[in-house]
Amino acid sequence: MKKWFNKLMAMLPGNNVYKKEYNKELQRFEALFNYASIGILVTNQQGQIVLINDFALTQFGYDRDDLVGEYIERLLPKRFRDRHVGHRNHYNHHPQSRPMGIGLDLFAVRKDGTEFPVEISLSQYKHEEGSFVIAYINNITERKKAEEKIEKLNNELEHKISERTQQLTTALEQLEHSKQEVMAALDKEKELSELKSRFVSMASHEFRTPLSTILSSAFLVNQYTTEADQPKRSKHIQRIISSVTLLTEVLNDFLSVGKIEEGGVQVRSITFDIVQHINGTIQELQDIVQEGQQITYEHQGATSVNLDPSLLKHILLNLLGNAIKFSGKHTVIAVHTEHTGNSVILKVKDAGIGISQEDQQHLFERFFRGNNVSNIQGTGLGLHIVSRYAELMNGNITCESVLNEGTTFTVTFRQA
Numbered sequence: 152m153k154k155w156f157n158k159l160m161a162m163l164p165g166n167n168v169y170k171k172e173y174n175k176e177l178q179r180f181e182a183l184f185n186y187a188s189i190g191i192l193v194t195n196q197q198g199q200i201v202l203i204n205d206f207a208l209t210q211f212g213y214d215r216d217d218l219v220g221e222y223i224e225r226l227l228p229k230r231f232r233d234r235h236v237g238h239r240n241h242y243n244h245h246p247q248s249r250p251m252g253i254g255l256d257l258f259a260v261r262k263d264g265t266e267f268p269v270e271i272s273l274s275q276y277k278h279e280e281g282s283f284v285i286a287y288i289n290n291i292t293e294r295k296k297a298e299e300k301i302e303k304l305n306n307e308l309e310h311k312i313s314e315r316t317q318q319l320t321t322a323l324e325q326l327e328h329s330k331q332e333v334m335a336a337l338d339k340e341k342e343l344s345e346l347k348s349r350f351v352s353m354a355s356h357e358f359r360t361p362l363s364t365i366l367s368s369a370f371l372v373n374q375y376t377t378e379a380d381q382p383k384r385s386k387h388i389q390r391i392i393s394s395v396t397l398l399t400e401v402l403n404d405f406l407s408v409g410k411i412e413e414g415g416v417q418v419r420s421i422t423f424d425i426v427q428h429i430n431g432t433i434q435e436l437q438d439i440v441q442e443g444q445q446i447t448y449e450h451q452g453a454t455s456v457n458l459d460p461s462l463l464k465h466i467l468l469n470l471l472g473n474a475i476k477f478s479g480k481h482t483v484i485a486v487h488t489e490h491t492g493n494s495v496i497l498k499v500k501d502a503g504i505g506i507s508q509e510d511q512q513h514l515f516e517r518f519f520r521g522n523n524v525s526n527i528q529g530t531g532l533g534l535h536i537v538s539r540y541a542e543l544m545n546g547n548i549t550c551e552s553v554l555n556e557g558t559t560f561t562v563t564f565r566q567a
Contacts, residue, residue: 190288198223198239212262228260246275268295364394407536418459418543425456432467443481452490462540469533470499470560478503500559506552
């Protein structure tokens with residue numbers, strides 16, 4: 152460095168005062184250059200090192216004579232040297248003061264071959280001897296270690312946050328699941344409570360008439376002691392039978408709903424002859440048909456079906472019971488079954504009082520009774536039970552009805 156500045160001094164005029172001031176400036180610059188706490192080196196246009204300060208020499212572990220005149224690539228790891236020549240040439244063609252390798256991790260190599268991360272800023276100047284580049288080199292090893300430590304801590308923190316978030320999510324899901332279970336249990340309890348309340352209310356109403364009938368008929372039967380009174384006795388005995396049958400139906404409806412709500416109904420499907428099964432069920436109802444009523448039955452397709460015969464019988468008994476109850480005397484109730492291969496279809500058609508369009512929307516709800524049947528005894532549970540039994544057997548029920556013209560219920564069961 153002194154040689155370079157001595158050459159500059161030799162070019163100055165012979166004014167000793169002027170040279171003395173320049174010498175002071177030279178000392179100040181030399182102190183600034185050599186005692187800077189950052190590595191500084193200067194290269195010529197060919198990339199040769201012409202100046203390097205003491206801090207940089209310490210960073211790289213070289214003596215000054217080892218580096219002055221050497222190409223800058225000597226201070227780079229071997230894997231970068233060839234590529235750097237092109238970068239250097241490009242910079243010489245478009246020189247500007249800027250950081251070097253923006254967005255890249257830069258490395259330098261010491262005399263002993265060890266590498267360390269650096270941060271480099273470039274600037275350039277020109278004078279009569281040519282163009283020169285000044286490089287400011289900062290060893291950022293400690294900063295990198297701190298960044299890596301911070302990154303590690305961040306990763307650990309993110310991992311912990313992720314774990315805690317997952318734990319919280321799982322806890323919230325479990326809480327939501329528990330909440331849903333509690334709400335479902337409360338809804339179930341509310342339904343059962345409502346069912347019990349409706350049962351008590353309906354029992355007090357529905358049981359009063361048949362029980363009164365049974366009591367009065369039993370008393371009158373006891374009064375008819377002669378053989379001539381036999382027709383009267385038979386009449387009251389039939390009234391007792393009918394009343395007991397009605398009470399049994401009411402109790403069976405409530406028991407069925409209770410079993411359905413508790414999940415106690417088990418579907419036991421078997422293969423059986425549907426024609427024999429339907430005919431047998433129709434025969435059981437002959438004692439309750441009204442005067443002149445007739446039940447007809449026809450079947451299409453294969454007679455062998457795979458269903459639960461007990462549930463099917465309950466469905467048919469309920470639909471036929473309603474048809475008998477809500478149809479007039481001397482009417483025909485038509486039962487039709489069909490096996491299409493993919494499904495089994497059961498239809499029950501009557502010519503009774505019919506159901507309004509408004510009532511049809513609520514027909515399968517519990518305890519619902521149409522506006523036009525208030526004077527006919529019933530629990531409002533039968534069709535609800537039928538629809539639930541149909542669902543249990545992979546089926547569904549539909550209704551077509553016109554007021555005062557009759558009703559057709561169609562139950563369709565899918566066959567595997």
